Amino acid sequence: MEELDKYLKAGEIAAEVREAVPDVVDEGKKLIDICEWVEGRIRSLGGRPAFPCNVSVNEVAAHYTSPPGDEATIPPGAIVKVDLGVHVDGYIADTATTICLDPAKERLARASRAALEAALREMRPGIRISHVSSIIERTIRAYGCKPISNLTGHDLDRYTIHAGTAIPNVSTISLKKLRPGRAYAIEPFVTEPWGDGVVIEAPVSTIFRLVRPTVKGKGKRASELLRAIYNEFKTLPFAERWLWRLLPRSKYEQAWRELLDKGAVMSYPVFIERSRCPVAQFEHTVVVLEDKCIITTLPGGP
Ligand code: MN
Ligand code: MN
Numbered sequence: 001m002e003e004l005d006k007y008l009k010a011g012e013i014a015a016e017v018r019e020a021v022p023d024v025v026d027e028g029k030k031l032i033d034i035c036e037w038v039e040g041r042i043r044s045l046g047g048r049p050a051f052p053c054n055v056s057v058n059e060v061a062a063h064y065t066s067p068p069g070d071e072a073t074i075p076p077g078a079i080v081k082v083d084l085g086v087h088v089d090g091y092i093a094d095t096a097t098t099i100c101l102d103p104a105k106e107r108l109a110r111a112s113r114a115a116l117e118a119a120l121r122e123m124r125p126g127i128r129i130s131h132v133s134s135i136i137e138r139t140i141r142a143y144g145c146k147p148i149s150n151l152t153g154h155d156l157d158r159y160t161i162h163a164g165t166a167i168p169n170v171s172t173i174s175l176k177k178l179r180p181g182r183a184y185a186i187e188p189f190v191t192e193p194w195g196d197g198v199v200i201e202a203p204v205s206t207i208f209r210l211v212r213p214t215v216k217g218k219g220k221r222a223s224e225l226l227r228a229i230y231n232e233f234k235t236l237p238f239a240e241r242w243l244w245r246l247l248p249r250s251k252y253e254q255a256w257r258e259l260l261d262k263g264a265v266m267s268y269p270v271f272i273e274r275s276r277c278p279v280a281q282f283e284h285t286v287v288v289l290e291d292k293c294i295i296t297t298l299p300g301g302p
Helices: 003-023 031-044 103-122 129-142 220-233 240-246 249-261
Strands: 048-057 060-062 079-088 091-100 152-156 166-168 183-186 189-191 199-210 265-273 279-281 284-288 293-295
Touching: 003 031, 003 079, 003 091, 003 284, 003 293, 031 048, 031 079, 031 240, 048 091, 048 199, 060 079, 060 199, 060 279, 079 103, 079 279, 091 103, 091 183, 091 279, 103 129, 103 183, 103 189, 103 279, 103 284, 129 166, 166 183, 199 220, 220 240, 220 249, 240 249, 249 265
Parallel strands: none
Antiparallel strands: 048 060, 048 079, 060 265, 079 091, 091 284, 152 166, 152 183, 183 284, 189 279, 199 265, 284 293
C-alpha cells in the first residue's frame, strides 16, 4: 500500500468515527466512556488511535484525555471538543469536532467551522502558510469571535503528530509554503471576543510520549516498560489508561515515575483558555500533492 493510500484509509476511518461523535456526547456522559468509545471504534474499523481521544470541555482547549478511573462527566450547557487521531502504519489522520449543548456558545463553533472551511477552500500546493493563517483569522473575526493565538495547526509525519511546521490561527509574517508530499492538520481554535485568546498550561497532564528510547541508570522494570511503550506506541502520544491495559500497574508504577523523572517520557500539559472563556475547534487533515490538495477526513471521503 502506498503512503497516500494509508493517509486516505486513516482519513476515512477518522471521518466515520468523528461523524458519530455527536451521538455519544451529552450532558452527564462520562468523559472516559467517550474516549474509550472513540478509541474502540477506531480499532474496530481497522485503524489504530494516533493519540488518545481528547475530550476538552468549555475553557479546556486541548490535550485532555481521561486518566485511569476518571469520574468527570459532561456538565450541562457545555461546549465539548472531541479531537481524534487515526493511524495506518504510522500515517495519520487528525480531526476534531465541537458539540455545543448551549445555543449561546453556538457562534464559537460556527466561527471555527467556517474558518476551517474557508482555509481548506484556499489550500493549493505552494501557497504561503501565512495566507492560510490570515484567512482563518479574518473568518473568525468576521463572526465576532477571537482566534486562540498560541494554538496552531501543524504538519504531520510518519508516527509524528507535530512535525515542526506550525499553521497559526492568526496572521503572521512567514515565507513558508505548503509543500507537496506533506500532510497538514488545520485546526482553528476560537473563543469569545472578550476572552484573552490565549491558552495557558494547566498543572495536569493526561497524555504522554516517549522522547528517549534509552535512559542511563534505569532499573530493570523501567527498561521493560520503556521497551513496551516503544513497541506499542513508538513515538506517538499515549494515555496512562492504555499503559495499564498493557502491563500490571502495581508492578510498573515506580518504573513509570522513573521514566517521567528521567525525561524518557514527556507529558503534554492540558491547555486552558487563560480568561476561562469557552473554546471551539474543528479540524481536518490535508495531504498536499504536486497538483492538488486532498482533504482526507471529509465525511463520505475526499
Ligand atoms: Mn487534533
Ligand atoms: Mn492537530
